[in-house]
Amino acid sequence: MIATNAPAQAIAAGRGRRWAIHAAANTWSALQGLLPLIVLLLLWQVLGDPRSPYFPPPSTWAAALIDRTSAGDLAPAVLATFQSVAAALVLATGLGVGIGGLIGASPALERCLGPTLEFLRTLPPPTIVPVAALLIGVNQEMKLSVIVFAALWPVLLNTTSGVRSLHPTLLEVARSLQLGAIAQVTKIFLPALLPSILTGVRVAAPLAIIVSLLAEMLTLMPGLGALLLMAQRNFNAAEVFGLLAVVGSFGFIINAVLAAFESWALMPQGRS
Amino acid sequence: MTTQPSFQCESLCIDLPGAPGVRRIIEDLDLVVRRGEFVSILGGSGTGKTTLLRTLAGLTPYSSGRAAYEGREVRSPVPGMAMVFQDYGHALLMWRTVRRNVALGVEGRLRDAELDNKVQNAIRMVGLDRFKDEYPWRLSGGMQQRVQIARALAMEPSALLMDEPFGALDAMTKASLQDQLLAVQAETGATVLFVTHDIEEAIYLSDTIILLKGSPAHIARRIRVDLPRPRDQIETKELPEYLRLRHQLYEAFRHEIHA
Ligand SMILES: Nc1ncnc2c1ncn2[C@@H]1O[C@H](COP(=O)(O)OP(=O)(O)O)[C@@H](O)[C@H]1O
Ligand SMILES: [Mg+2]
Numbered sequence: 001m002i003a004t005n006a007p008a009q010a011i012a013a014g015r016g017r018r019w020a021i022h023a024a025a026n027t028w029s030a031l032q033g034l035l036p037l038i039v040l041l042l043l044w045q046v047l048g049d050p051r052s053p054y055f056p057p058p059s060t061w062a063a064a065l066i067d068r069t070s071a072g073d074l075a076p077a078v079l080a081t082f083q084s085v086a087a088a089l090v091l092a093t094g095l096g097v098g099i100g101g102l103i104g105a106s107p108a109l110e111r112c113l114g115p116t117l118e119f120l121r122t123l124p125p126p127t128i129v130p131v132a133a134l135l136i137g138v139n140q141e142m143k144l145s146v147i148v149f150a151a152l153w154p155v156l157l158n159t160t161s162g163v164r165s166l167h168p169t170l171l172e173v174a175r176s177l178q179l180g181a182i183a184q185v186t187k188i189f190l191p192a193l194l195p196s197i198l199t200g201v202r203v204a205a206p207l208a209i210i211v212s213l214l215a216e217m218l219t220l221m222p223g224l225g226a227l228l229l230m231a232q233r234n235f236n237a238a239e240v241f242g243l244l245a246v247v248g249s250f251g252f253i254i255n256a257v258l259a260a261f262e263s264w265a266l267m268p269q270g271r272s
Numbered sequence: 273m274t275t276q277p278s279f280q281c282e283s284l285c286i287d288l289p290g291a292p293g294v295r296r297i298i299e300d301l302d303l304v305v306r307r308g309e310f311v312s313i314l315g316g317s318g319t320g321k322t323t324l325l326r327t328l329a330g331l332t333p334y335s336s337g338r339a340a341y342e343g344r345e346v347r348s349p350v351p352g353m354a355m356v357f358q359d360y361g362h363a364l365l366m367w368r369t370v371r372r373n374v375a376l377g378v379e380g381r382l383r384d385a386e387l388d389n390k391v392q393n394a395i396r397m398v399g400l401d402r403f404k405d406e407y408p409w410r411l412s413g414g415m416q417q418r419v420q421i422a423r424a425l426a427m428e429p430s431a432l433l434m435d436e437p438f439g440a441l442d443a444m445t446k447a448s449l450q451d452q453l454l455a456v457q458a459e460t461g462a463t464v465l466f467v468t469h470d471i472e473e474a475i476y477l478s479d480t481i482i483l484l485k486g487s488p489a490h491i492a493r494r495i496r497v498d499l500p501r502p503r504d505q506i507e508t509k510e511l512p513e514y515l516r517l518r519h520q521l522y523e524a525f526r527h528e529i530h531a
Contacts, residue, residue: 169362176355268367270409
């Protein structure tokens with residue numbers, strides 16, 4: 001690595017600033033896109049009947065959520081779901097990039113593993129939950145495994161096709177520079193695959209959220225899914241809607257963070 | 273001082289896989305390249321120039337005969353050689369600045385100060401000082417190719433292998449890069465193997481031109497270029513010897529086209 005100096009820092013600062021402008025513009029346009037939803041909620045608030053057992057207006061949701069928060073349920077649930085989703089995404093990315101990279105690089109491996117992976121991929125994740133619960137038990141490891149199982153495929157498939165579409169010249173450059181195997185991977189292949197990998201992660205994130213909520217609902221392990229199910233069982237419509245809004249914002253924020261990370265990470269490649 | 277040649281091929285045969293089975297691309301090729309010599313490999317498209325160069329670079333295996341670099345058989349890329357590819361767009365790492373692209377081949381092996389020094393020097397040789405913190409995708413084609421050449425130079429190679437490095441550039445850029453290459457070679461004393469299909473470029477740059485012909489390809493001619501150095505885009509190209517070589521080579525190609 002070259003010692004950093006003033007121009008390099010200036011470039012880095014420039015990158016940071018340009019990216020911040022970019023991110024602010026993105027956030028603004030996303031908020032603009034949410035305008036119809038906001039209008040709908042306002043109308044609901046104004047026209048809705050606060051005593052309706054099925055369609056209580058948003059202010060009652062807020063009250064229900066405040067109740068949950070002061071009971072000390074909401075924050076831990078959000079945290080539990082977030083931790084599962086984040087940990088599973090990290091694991092799924094590591095596994096997906098590793099396995100996908102090897103399969104993309106080796107046609108022999110592809111022949112060996114291809115059909116098996118294809119079979120596993122078509123199993124709907126919800127059906128995995130009972131099996132995993134039997135095999136692993138109802139615990140954090142089981143939840144994590146099930147989410148990883150669902151989130152793995154987009155990363156894996158994107159990495160495989162990314163490896164296959166690496167330009168032959170890039171492979172020759174790696175060889176002719178006589179970099180070691182590790183240096184080839186970290187300096188050339190991983191950065192070159194980064195756009196494919198990040199696309200995979202962005203597809204995987206909503207899947208991870210879905211499966212996490214599902215596992216929580218099916219097993220009542222701590223998390224937003226379990227809270228939702230309890231609220232429904234108690235016929236607490238306001239709380240169900242409130243939690244739904246929380247789940248929606250949860251997914252929205254995770255996606256926005258990933259999008260921002262992607263645009264930051266790909267900025268040097270001129271691709272964001 | 274040994275008289276060990278830089279490159280040596282004896283009865284070199286190269287086969288590549290093709291639709292009906294293996295196809296012989298290069299047959300029975302003998303070649304000796306002196307240290308510090310500038311040799312152009314000239315031939316029509318598809319004759320096997322790239323294949324020959326890649327074999328000498330250790331990137332493509334050969335079937336029989338011998339290919340050696342500084343007395344050792346070439347079976348894989350060896351230290352001391354640096355390759356410059358034609359499609360700079362795919363040979364550079366677009367996520368690294370010019371400076372870090374140039375450092376790529378040497379950064380693991382040197383201390384920071386020494387590395388900085390080598391990288392700066394290589395960037396200076398190709399005249400890119402002003403752009404060293406820029407990303408390659410913001411540079412013109414000619415500048416990107418200079419980055420690739422600087423990356424090779426930073427490795428301080430004793431041999432530079434170049435595959436139509438200026439083939440995708442416009443005439444002005446091409447002429448300026450040719451002069452830069454000659455200056456760099458004079459400064460470093462590196463052996464250069466230069467693949468091209470451009471007759472005038474081959475004459476202008478080389479000490480020796482190898483004319484590849486046929487399928488499978490063999491060396492149809494070896495032409496010594498006795499033009500004084502340093503060369504000059506205007507004066508060298510007006511010398512009677514230059515015009516004679518130019519005539520001779522176009523003549524040789526005309527026969528190939530008619531064959
Ligand atoms: N990777 C390859 N596998 C099989 N055949 C190849 C490969 N690359 C080139 N060839 C064939 O080898 C011949 C010589 O190609 P090449 O060395 O690229 O020619 P040149 O560089 O002189 O244009 C061509 O007929 C081409 O079709
Ligand atoms: Mg070629």
